[in-house]
Amino acid sequence: MSVRLKLTLSYAAFLIVAGAILLAVVWLWLLRYVPDVIIARGPGTPNRGDLQRAFVPKAAWAMFFIVVFGLVGGWLLSGWMLAPLNRITRTTRLVADGSLSQRIRLEGPRDEFRELSDAFDTMLDRLEAHVEEQKRFAANASHELRTPLAITQTLLDVARNDPARESDDLLDRLHAVNVRAIDLTEALLLLSRADRRAFTREPVDLSLLAEDAAETFLPLAESRGVTLEVDGDAAPTDGSPALLLQLVTNLVHNAVVHNLAEEGRVWVSTAAGQRRCELVVENTGPVVSGSQLATLVEPFQRGAGRTRTDHGGVGLGLAIAKAITEAHDGTLALAPREGGGLRITARLARTSREATAGSVVE
Template sequence: MNNVDRPRGLSARLKLSVTMCLLVVGTGAVLFALVYLFLLRYIPDGVLNTKFGEFAPSRKDLARAFIPRALWALGFLVAGSGIGSWFLAGHLLRPLARMQRTANSVSSGDLNRRVHLHGPRTEFSDVADAMDSMLDRLENQITQQQRFAANASHELRTPLAALRTTLEVGPSQQLPGPQFIQRLQHITAKAERSVDSLLTLSRAQSNGLAKMPIDLSLLLEDLVEQYLPEAITRGLEFDIQLGDLPAVEADADLLEHAVANLVRNALAYSNSKAWLCSRSDGSMVEITVENDGEVLTSEQAQLILEPFHRLERIGSIKSSGSGLGLPIVAAVVQAHGGSFRLAPRPAGGLSALIRLPALKPWAPSF
């Protein structure tokens, strides 16, 4: 049932006012009962005279004198409490109305609207602050999605445009068949890499993970065996320091893809040396991948984490990647409950740190 089909009930302001009036009526009824039980019931009914012949009021006399005036007083109290509670409830519920107006504005498309509730900390201010924080994250996510969609469209449009141009101009240039096919294969391979990267990033961000216990030491050793020949071929020094690591609960394919991205980038953008280190403190596992290279600022290092921002766009480094490698790493690590930090090295190059929660060893309980 949506808010359109839901029947309209009593407002919270009216409920508070009616509740206050009923409370006053109940209090008056209790006072009447106490007066009767502890006062009127002990006074005899009928005409009473003292031993000096003076008049003494009976139970009926006291009731006729007390009850009408008490009822009038109770009526004024009920009316006063109703009016007072109506304005008091309106004042107390004003932040709630402000949050409702903010929510309606945001739902209408005004993502910049916030509650901004001032004053001392109360239950309403806590809810308003939580709502503002939620709206900040929502605006950031929507902005990132819009930028991601625009960048993805641009990245996919580029190989498609190149493919169309090749198909239109290639025959007129009378390119040899093998050369023409090789050019088409190069363009389609680039588009395929972009699509594969987009699918991997989408899978990591959707938390569609097949988690299981993973021997992280074995995974890193496999990556070293895979990329060490490349480092030797390129004449790079590859410093490897792997410690004894506990198992982690992770999606093996995605985690291997993330670490492989870091190692591949470290070797691709290194001048002479790259590092791969791992250690654990028992509760967390740390994997550090570093490389030397040109000096970058912290702003440039954070810019690389944005989708489709390649290194070649912030410096003189040339890259043929899709610009999604490091965003994929960040998304994969976040999906596994870890943290990812990318920082420039003072001597040049980048330092990437992955921290993942270690899988606690199973112990029998007695």
């Protein structure tokens, strides 16, 4: 049976039971009080049999009316009550057919159906945004992967058409292109892994990761004339040591590479509050506008002055950092510095310091 039919029968059954109880109460009252008064008037007055013959047909008609009224009224009432649910069902079917732009937008008082409708619309908003983001990501990834393959194909064609060409230069260029393709593939796999949250959580101290990343990129910073400073307190959290190290590494690398041509600076700090701990990476660099800031965490996006260099990466550094932070139920906030550069803050849930004591990050 449909829900509407079940509700109709439920309403009708409740009304029938209530009507039967009411008629039974009336009948009992008549039997208890009315006959005594009638009999006290003397012989020839109506007795209980006459009262029964007068009451029962009217009670039967009353029950018949109650049954009909209960069924018809219950059917109409259940239809009115289920109208919002039918609207939600129709929208769900349209969405299932691929129309993600559909919304319920249920009006009226904020009851259970309205809350369900609003929750469903919110889910559709996020789903549509996620699908669009995935489409853009797939298109950008295809373009980025096609570039090294096209370069490789061109170099091979040139070498085949020019046998006298020296092979050393060709091999060097092919090696560089192949390295970039491998780096891009590994970055895509890392981003996918972070999105799936396929990792085991362990105690990690962000301050130790910051020191490790700074030590790794110190030679690169010195070669580019960038001063790298690390400071901060212990910042214990739970997560994947490898992914969180990748998070810190990406942020520090991004700060070093996208900096001033001369006398650039990078500041890395950690701090811990009662419930949250944070990693802050700040650097000098070109001025970043608000419109550019919103796109920097998208895959393959680069702002003004953030061009590809010998250490420029594959355009996935901040996108991976954001994915890793969100996979650890944290937030990644970007803010422009006055005078140029960025301030990037990763906030994660804090754990007790004792839990991370003696933890080693490989």
